[in-house]
Amino acid sequence: MDSQTVTLTALGYALVGMAYTAFVLRLWLTGYLRAPRNPSAVYLFGAVASTALWGWLELVVRDGRPLYWLLLGILADVLRYGCWYGFMLTLCRSSRNGKLPQGMAWLPWLAVCIIAFGVLAPFIGLLNIVAAGDAERLLLISAMALPVLAMVLLEQIYRNVTEDSRWNVKPLSLGLAGTFLFDLYLYSQAVLFKRLDSDVLSIRGAVHALMVLLLLLSTTRRNDWIASIRVSQKAAFHSATLLVAGAYLLFISAVGYYVRYFGGEWGRALQVGVVFSALIVLMVLAVSGSFRAKLRVLVGKHFFRYRYDYREEWLKFTQTLSSNHSPQDMGQQVVRALADMLESPGGGLWMKSTGEPVFRQTAHWNLVTTLDKEDADSPLCQFLAVSGWVINLEEFRSYSKRYGDLTLPLWLHSIAQAWLVVPLTSGGELIGFVVLARARTTIDVNWEVNDLLKTAGRQAASYLAQMRATEALLEVRKFDAFNRMSAFVVHDLKNIVTQLSLMLKNAKRLHANPEFQQDMLMTVENSLDRMRQLMLQLREGATPPGTAVGVDLGAIIQRISAVAAKRGRQLEVTLVDKVITRGHEERLERIIGHVVQNAFDATDPSGRVWLTLDRASGQARIEIGDTGHGMSEEFVQERLFKPFQTTKQAGMGIGAYESFQYVQELGGKILVKSALNKGTLVTLLLPLFEVQQESDLNVLGAS
Structure with missing residues (x-):
């Protein structure tokens, strides 16, 4: 580095030392460590104090001190991350039993491993342990892993905090996100290119010093930070995705390094090719419905007691049903809403035909169209109406006795994608059923899935019944408008008939009178014009032309x-x-x-x-x-x-x-x-x- 860069770097770390030292004094004076001590307050005090220590040690290192000062600076950096881990994990603990939610129980162990890796990495380089690989590379990877986990924990806090506590935790989240993202950018770039960017490194201290203002603002709002936190499956899914992506990038960075190391003259080109190919694979996995479905099932199965977050599922289901723009689209929306619950890529809706006791396919989504009809008194319809069960076709093929004497129609066997048959009942009456295509991933159709589909099927049936009732009401209103208009026309025809009857009555007595003849012609002409207007009114509506x-x-x-x-x-x-x-x-x-x-x-x-x-x-x-x-x-x-x-x-x-x-x-x-x-x-x-x-x-x- 040139002298100007060294000066800028030193000033940045001096700012970190002074700012966080002042922050430590403020926390001490405001009684953050007084009894009874709140665990989050203890971890926060430790994180701020270790950050101040890290800033002063990094400043000392810039003066050309011995190598062990650099080691102390690295350990102080790991220590401050460890304290932030403890602080964020404490915030995630339940206010009732003091334990982490079931979906986050594995995070403390991961944090311990990453902290241990961060502590061991500089000693590997100091002791020159060749068997462990390039010591500098290991040090950069460990430094990159620290902000990755920190961002995962921070995301868990902000996504799952209640609305009334979000105001308290927002400045904290912004301040920590700024420091963690900056470190992640610095070390991810270093892992890829095997060197630290001197320009980015020179402003690291200044960036961390600026973030202290947001952290200070959070401490002035509420001591207990957040009242309670509940990890939703959606947040766990996003966190798992972020963690998988981070681990994947770390692995690719390591692979890229060894490719470059052993690649000779072609090493750099091969490294760029490997990194670019890995990013393309990551993008393909990110947009893959099958991969997301497998990950969502994995998270729900292993980290939660129940597979579904019912609040999220019901909100999404209701939003899908309510997003249709016309009654004709309602059937397809019902299919999509049910299919999305089970990662199904398609399905079809069968509803009872008007005036005919048969069910026919009225909507489909990514499923073959069929013209086959199913009688309302067939074994399938009777079974769905009486039992209300969801029929698992895979289970039926392997163990049909569970469904009693049920026999399935041939057209249902001919649909290769068919997986589940969901009844749609409203008021005790079967108004239709949905056939869902096989899911993108393996899903165990247990009691929870059956209960969810039966309840959702009843909700969808009420939407469809309401749609049909609305259509029937519109038809009644149209007939009512037509009947009203017909009454007006009949009334006018009555007046015309009265005029013509009076004319004929007088014609027997005055038929030879020229004035009467002229008046008779005018009456007939007016009556004819009026009848033409009535015909036009019947054709175009009640409004006169x-x-x-x-x-x-x-x-x-x-x-x-x-x-x-x-x-x-x-x-x-x-x-x-x-x-x-x-x-x-x-x-x-x-x-x-x-x-x-x-x-x-x-x-x-x-x-x-x-x-x-x-x-x-x-x-x-x-x-x-x-x-x-x-x-x-x-x-x-x-x-x-x-x-x-x-x-x-x-x-x-x-x-x-x-x-x-x-x-x-x-x-x-x-x-x-x-x-x-x-x-x-x-x-x-x-x-x-x-x-x-x-x-x-x-x-x-x-x-």
Whole structure:
């Protein structure tokens, strides 16, 4: 190293010594070692003190001291890692029995081995034991192994800490992760290239000194650090994966070194080739579903009492079922959710056909499609419905007596991948079953797997039953909408039939009258146009064709008055002002005409029916009154605007309902005042459609 690099390195370790010495004094003054002593506090004090000692020893080594000072510095480095191991393992202990969770019981032994290896490695080099191999190489590998295990322990703490304790442990995790990752980078690079990077080594002390700020912040939050910790299978799986990857990289580093050592001139090229090939293999294993499945089964089988983390499994299962974007995808989501529980690569869903007592394949995922049907009263379906068992086809082939007199259909035998048959029952009824393909790894289908699949099958069945009920409800709603629209059409056809019947009745008496002939042609033409519109409405829906436009209400009222006059009835019309509203002219005319016709029907020929058009409160107002029979208050409030409710003997009760719905669509209102034997007043309030007769430019020019 040059003088500047040596100076930078010395300053970094001086910072480590001063910072951690100050940290030790603070812990002492705050009573971290007072009785009763908390084990985590003792280990933390030891880790901070040994780090301070390591910093001062490394500073002394930079002054050119004898070799044993370097040995003391290395041992101090191993000691501080040992104290951090003890601190993190203490945090992982259960608050109830003081023991590590079952999945972590092996970690203390691994920590002891790595610490022992770290202590022995410098003595091997000092004693020049040739049989152990290259002493410098062993020293670098041992230094690399220390941060690898430290990162595994730190990951266990942060992944499994409760939410309320994560705030306490977050600065600690960040500070330790910074120091461990830096050391891992430094020594992994040294193992690969058989030398320490002087630039990285020169700032090692400064990086460790900066991390003390985060550690200090953690000590100000909570003395007991975390209330409790529980190791989940997911965290154990990730930790095992990280540990396997670290061990694999250490092994490849050693292999690479010996390849380079014995490779002669080709040694460096061979080393690069070996390392690159090993990284490719590691990537292949990382994305391999079979490898991950084998590792997950290994972790669950050997480190936990139960194979499954039921909370994680249920959350994942529910999320998979809820992620479908359409009812058509629900079947495949059910298959995937069940398959993921057992590392199965595929499966198929059989459900009961609508209106047919057979089960057919309705969804499949990475499984062959089959058109074979299974009768609902077949031995397979009856066995699934009555027992609710999960059928293990491999067990059935070797020991069929466990399933009684069950016989399997030929189509199920023909599916080479078939492994398990999971019943889907809801409300005691078999609504379907799932056939899962053989798992990627060997899985013992024991009582735990059977219980999990049966419970998950019931949950999936409830989703499928709900989906079918929703589809049936949508169909009912569609039929309801069609029936409602048909009622409107029938009501309009009744009015057309009434007009044509009246015309035919008068034709016998006035068929030779030219005016009657002209009026008859107009009536037939209008009736034909109206029937065409009804056909279009049936085809396109309940909304009338065309868009809402400005409609002159005065012109509509004049036409209605003329029609009433031809029928021998007088409508007293008062038009205060020209009023234009927004809507469909033909439909507005039908609604106003319907109200007028109701007034005529309820009023004797000697009575009065009147209509007034004006503006009120920024709205178009149409008042239609009569002196007829009237309606009760109860009928107006409860029955008037409901379909199929009427006071007429031959009526259908659709016209008032249709009028109310359409006026509301336009943003208007219908108000009714009525009294028995006194008459009725119907007020239609419609939005105004203002038409400006003059341009704004003309107005500005005039001013």
